[in-house]
Each structure stands twice: as C-alpha cells, then as structure tokens.
Amino acid sequence: MMRISASFSVIASIGCIWCISCRSGTGPQATDAGHERKPKIIFDTDMGPDYDDVGAIAVLHALADSGECDVLATVASDAHPSIAPTIALFNRYFGRDSLPVGTAMRGAPDFTAENGWNDTLINTFAPDVRARSYPSAVEVYRRSLANQPANSVTIVTVGFLSNISALLDSQPDAYSELNGVDLVKAKVKQLVAMAGAFPEGSEFNVNKHAQASVNVISKWPRPILFSGFEIGAKIFTGSAVARQGGNNPVSKAYAYNLMTYTKEGETNRNSWDQTAVLCAVRSPEDYFYVNGPGKFTVSEDGSNTWDPTVDAGHYFISHKYPYAYIGKVIEALMLQASNRQ
Numbered sequence: 001m002m003r004i005s006a007s008f009s010v011i012a013s014i015g016c017i018w019c020i021s022c023r024s025g026t027g028p029q030a031t032d033a034g035h036e037r038k039p040k041i042i043f044d045t046d047m048g049p050d051y052d053d054v055g056a057i058a059v060l061h062a063l064a065d066s067g068e069c070d071v072l073a074t075v076a077s078d079a080h081p082s083i084a085p086t087i088a089l090f091n092r093y094f095g096r097d098s099l100p101v102g103t104a105m106r107g108a109p110d111f112t113a114e115n116g117w118n119d120t121l122i123n124t125f126a127p128d129v130r131a132r133s134y135p136s137a138v139e140v141y142r143r144s145l146a147n148q149p150a151n152s153v154t155i156v157t158v159g160f161l162s163n164i165s166a167l168l169d170s171q172p173d174a175y176s177e178l179n180g181v182d183l184v185k186a187k188v189k190q191l192v193a194m195a196g197a198f199p200e201g202s203e204f205n206v207n208k209h210a211q212a213s214v215n216v217i218s219k220w221p222r223p224i225l226f227s228g229f230e231i232g233a234k235i236f237t238g239s240a241v242a243r244q245g246g247n248n249p250v251s252k253a254y255a256y257n258l259m260t261y262t263k264e265g266e267t268n269r270n271s272w273d274q275t276a277v278l279c280a281v282r283s284p285e286d287y288f289y290v291n292g293p294g295k296f297t298v299s300e301d302g303s304n305t306w307d308p309t310v311d312a313g314h315y316f317i318s319h320k321y322p323y324a325y326i327g328k329v330i331e332a333l334m335l336q337a338s339n340r341q
Contacts, residue, residue, distance in 0.1 A: 039069040046078035046159030048112035054253040056273035058337035061094035075102035075137035077159035079110035082118035085129040102140030108162035115260040137163035145187040146176040156280040158194040158273035165212035185221040192280040197229040199306040207302025226316040232272030234323040250338035288317035
C-alpha cells in the first residue's frame with residue numbers, strides 16, 4: 001500500500017498484555033490437549049499500490065511451508081482488476097493454486113501503482129490468471145468461515161477494511177444461517193490489522209475507505225490486534241530479496257519496484273504489512289510489546305485515536321527490539337519464500 005505520513009507519538013509499552021488470548025484460551029499460545037493450535041489464516045490484502053504486500057504474502061506462505069499455519073483463503077480489498085490475479089499468481093508460485101481468491105466488494109478503492117508492477121508480474125509469470133473467474137470476497141469469507149470450528153480463524157488484513165465491512169453486513173446464505181456479525185463471533189478468533197497510528201493519527205488503510213473502517217471498528221465482535229503505521233515505518237526489508245535475483249515473482253517485484261517505485265538511492269522498503277502477518281502466526285510478544293486493552297476509534301474522516309481507559313478488546317503493538325533485528329526476521333522469511341523450488 002502507498003502510505004500517507006501519519007501524525008503519532010510513541011506510547012511506552014505497559015507490558016505483556018495479549019491476555020485477551022490467555023484469558024479466553026483462544027490466542028496464539030492457546031493449546032488443545034497440550035499442543036499449540038496451528039493458526040488458520042484468511043489473508044485480506046490490497047496487493048498494491050505499494051509492494052510490501054508482496055513481502056507479506058511471501059512471509060505468509062513461508063510460514064505455511066514451515067508448518068506454522070494453514071492458509072484458508074486470500075481476498076483482494078482493492079477493486080482494481082489486476083489485484084485478484086496478482087494474488088492468484090503468488091498462490092500458484094507457492095504451490096497453493098487451489099486457494100480461494102476473492103475480489104473486492106463494490107465501493108472498495110480501485111487503483112494501483114503508476115509503475116504498473118501488478119501487470120508486469122502477471123505478464124511475466126502467469127498471464128492466464130486474468131481469465132479466471134473470481135468470486136466476491138464476502139462469498140469467500142462466508143464459505144471459508146462456515147466450514148471451520150468455533151473461534152478458530154485469524155483474519156489478517158493488510159489493506160482496506162472494505163471486505164470486512166461487507167462481511168459484517170452480510171446476511172444468511174447457502175453457506176451459513178448466521179448473519180455476518182454472528183458468523184464472525186462464532187468462527188473468528190481474532191483480527192490482526194495493519195491499520196491506524198498510535199496513539200492518534202491518520203493512516204492510509206483506514207482513511208482511504210473511511211466509511212468501511214468506521215463500520216468495522218464499531219461492529220467487530222472479536223479481539224483486534226493492530227500493527228500501526230509507526231511499526232513498519234521503521235523496519236526496512238527487500239534489498240536481499242531483490243539482489244538474489246532468480247526467476248521468481250518475489251525477487252522480481254522487489255527488484256522492479258526498488259528501481260521504479262521508491263526514491264532514487266533507496267535500497268529497501270518499509271515493512272508495514274509483513275509485521276501483521278508475523279504477529280498473526282507467531283506470538284506477537286516474541287517480537288513486540290503488546291499494549292492494551294483499550295479502544296481504537298475511527299472518525300468519519302478516517303483519522304483514529306486510542307483510548308486506554310476503555311476495554312473494547314483492542315490491542316496494538318509497539319517496538320521492543322532494534323528495528324534491524326525485526327527486519328532480519330522478516331527478510332529471512334521473504335528469502336525462504338523467494339528461494340522456493
């Protein structure tokens with residue numbers, strides 16, 4: 001995603017408080033019969049205009065390849081016609097061509113990068129994905145959630161909240177007799193979102209479709225963990241992936257965009273989206289402080305504020321380690337993914 005600078009200040013961590021998970025027995029460290037649950041992931045991405053989404057989907061598939069999570073579905077939150085095919089291209093490269101890919105809902109933002117990196121990748125690696133028929137994101141969400149056990153699915157969103165808003169407003173259908181809010185309440189464990197700025201600000205994923213963001217935050221019935229603008233803004237990755245070359249879409253995307261998207265002389269890219277995926281699959285406290293509970297509020301203009309005095313089941317991460325340390329963790333997963341045979 002293209003980022004708009006946010007106004008924010010750093011909040012000091014108040015300790016290890018992802019206790020939403022511990023209290024409910026549904027979090028990253030929850031166990032069944034002494035065994036950690038493997039996260040079940042639905043990945044919601046705008047896959048452009050920025051290209052940290054490439055890093056995010058690479059991290060997700062690398063973690064799935066290592067047996068750390070199961071990917072149930074992937075959906076596009078940007079309505080541009082190149083977005084869903086780009087997701088399908090990456091799913092194919094990672095050996096998961098059968099993963100459902102959903103298209104963005106009506107009213108979602110519809111644009112991508114001026115350098116045309118989505119089309120460049122599609123033309124190079126999988127031109128046939130354009131001809132596929134893709135169902136709506138809400139159909140993919142409802143079908144995927146209906147088939148899962150109670151409180152078992154983690155939704156990771158690294159784009160606009162358009163699809164999730166439409167999911168919450170959805171009505172009973174052939175997949176489930178539950179409406180959207182009740183289906184989420186029954187099947188979803190948590191939402192992990194690259195969204196917002198803390199303790200206040202205005203961030204691209206939230207403000208670009210402000211109406212959807214307001215709807216989601218006001219109706220979402222399960223815990224939310226936020227990775228805000230200030231997290232990925234300090235973590236830089238991509239140069240090693242770009243330098244390694246090879247005929248794979250991860251390296252090609254970073255090499256192309258570092259030449260044509262970023263400012264001259266930049267050799268890395270901010271890692272906003274990768275942080276959300278990392279925290280959705282692995283324990284966030286292994287890498288960041290987790291702050292909360294509190295309440296994340298979105299105004300009609302898409303700006304947000306954080307209220308630590310109200311427990312709305314909302315949490316956000318803040319930096320614990322030097323930025324380069326987290327960058328190395330993320331880059332290693334991206335390299336693992338791009339080296340896939």
